[in-house]
Amino acid sequence: LLVAGNETTTNLIGNGLLTLLYHPDQLALLRADLSLIPGAIEEILRYESPIQYTSRLAPTDWQIGEKTIRKHEAVIAVMGAANRDPERFPAPDRFDIHRQDNRHLAFAWGPHFCFGAPLARVEGQVAFETLLRRIPEMKPEPGPSMWRENLSFRGLTTLQITF
Known part of the structure; x- marks a missing residue:
């Protein structure tokens, strides 16, 4: 739990801070x-998911539209x-901490649901409460934020702020 959830929780906090700074x-x-903050964390997880994709093996044959996925074939x-x-989330590209019915897939679903999800939420809560209390006037530093070159994990290498 300590090792597996490290990167995703770090990305939740970094991605969340960036998103909040650009949505004043x-x-x-x-x-x-x-x-x-709890609702904001759920919206951050939806809007800037720390994990972008995962692969699975189809448990049974599936028909999706005209495509057949056979049992044990890889699915991403x-x-x-x-x-x-947009069929699941109204105005999906809008960041809204008051979004209702925000059942995102940031922690996967079903038997693959992330075991560390409650811990990540608590860590996010503590991090954002602490940042907002201790650095209330933070602003993004002009210039680009740098994203990691990784297709699966979405996270920053650089986020500059002023306060």
Whole structure:
């Protein structure tokens, strides 16, 4: 649990901070009411999922549209895309910490649901509460943030802020 969840929780915090800094209206809501942080964490997980995809083996034959996926064939689940599905999430490209019915796939689903999800949520809660209390006036530093070159894990290598 300590080793497996390290990178995803780090990315949750980094991606979340970047997202909040570039959505100052949502950040202002959090600064005014820290009790909104749990909902903000769920929206961060949906909007900037730390894990973008995973592979699985089909447990049975499946028919999806005109495509047949045979039992034991590899399937790639792209959670980053599923979490922006307009049929599931109204205005999927809008970051909204008040989003209702926010059942995203950032932690997967079913038997593959992330065992460390509760811990990641608690760590995110503590991190954002601490940042917002100790550095209330942080702003993004001009210039690009640098993303890791990794297709599976979405996370930053650089995030510069001023305060």
